[in-house]
Amino acid sequence: MTAHLITGAGSGIGTAVVERLAERGDDLWLLARDAGRAKELESRFPGSRTLVGDLATPEKLSWAFGHQELPDRLDSLLHxxxxxxxxxVGDLTPKIWQRQLAANLVSPxxxxxxxxxQLxxxxxxxxxxxSGAGLRANPQWSAYAASKHGLKALADALRAEEQANGVRVTSVYPGRTATPMQxxxxxxxxxxxxxxxxxxxxxxxxTILTALDLPRDAEITDLSVRPGG
Structure with missing residues (x-):
């Protein structure tokens, strides 16, 4: 069975992806920030399994995973x-910068x-x-855009490093999407x-499933999607 680990499953794009993969009968592992959230996700998505780890503290993820059962193999990791x-910039404190860099870059x-x-x-x-902010930075978006520009660099480096191991890497850059974050x-x-x-x-x-389902002889590296109409 195809196995996926998904972060952000509880809302927005993450929920939409989990629902689509569940319809296909895939094996789902969902990252939860704490035990209460894990129970909520397992109830909401029957048959799924959870891993507990807080993206706000990337330095603790290794310890947290060391006390839990991990999947034996993973067909995809969806950040x-x-x-x-x-x-x-004149108003953003180090705490605000660090929060976004931790969750959006260091934890991935x-x-x-x-x-x-496993991959x-x-x-x-x-x-x-x-995000579109991973390709350009607008006023008031400096910290978020910096984390997303860094995420692009992470993806590009990982793709080159893991090509010989057969691991594919895709960056998706959505424009504004109707989510709680928006x-x-x-x-x-x-x-x-x-x-x-x-x-x-x-x-x-x-868009994400299109990249996942592409035949093995091809790879979508970067894909932007924007509101139409």
Whole structure:
């Protein structure tokens, strides 16, 4: 059975991806920040299994995984979780920078490191759900964009390093998507949030599954998807 480990399964794009993979009958491992969240995800997605690890503290992930059962092999590792806090460079504190860098960059790097043996065994696929901010930085987006620019660098380096092991690496760059994170962004921007203006999470999920399902003789390296209409 095809096995996937997904971060960010509890909302937005992550939920849409989990629902699609569950419909296919795939084996799902969901990362939860704590035991309470793990129970919630297992109840919401019957048949799934959870790993507990907090992306806010990447330095503790190795210890946390050392006390849990890990999958024997992984066909994909899907990095979908993320956090965002906007603000001018002159106002952003180190704590705000570190929070976004930890969750959006350092934890994906550490999760990938810890799970590379399982990915190599399956000749698996690592998907980084990045952002348009990973390609350009707009005012008030410096910390988030820096974390996402770093995520692109991580993906590019990993792809070159793991090509000989048969591990594929894809970066997906969604534009604005109708998710709880987007509602928070609008609040921070002081703008009214209208979900109908933006892409549905299911549309981004289709993009991710397209990359996963590509025949083994090809690899999507970078894929941008934007709201249409």
């Amino acid at each position: 979908i979780a993320g956090v965002v806090d906007l603000g001018d 790097a550490e999760l990938t490191r810890l799970l590379l043996p 190599r065994l399956a000749r698996g696929h690592v998907v980084f759900v990045n 509602a928070k962004v609008h609040q921070q921007e002081g703008k009214e949030y209208d979900a109908s203006r933006w892409m549905a999470p299911e549309s981004v999920a289709t």
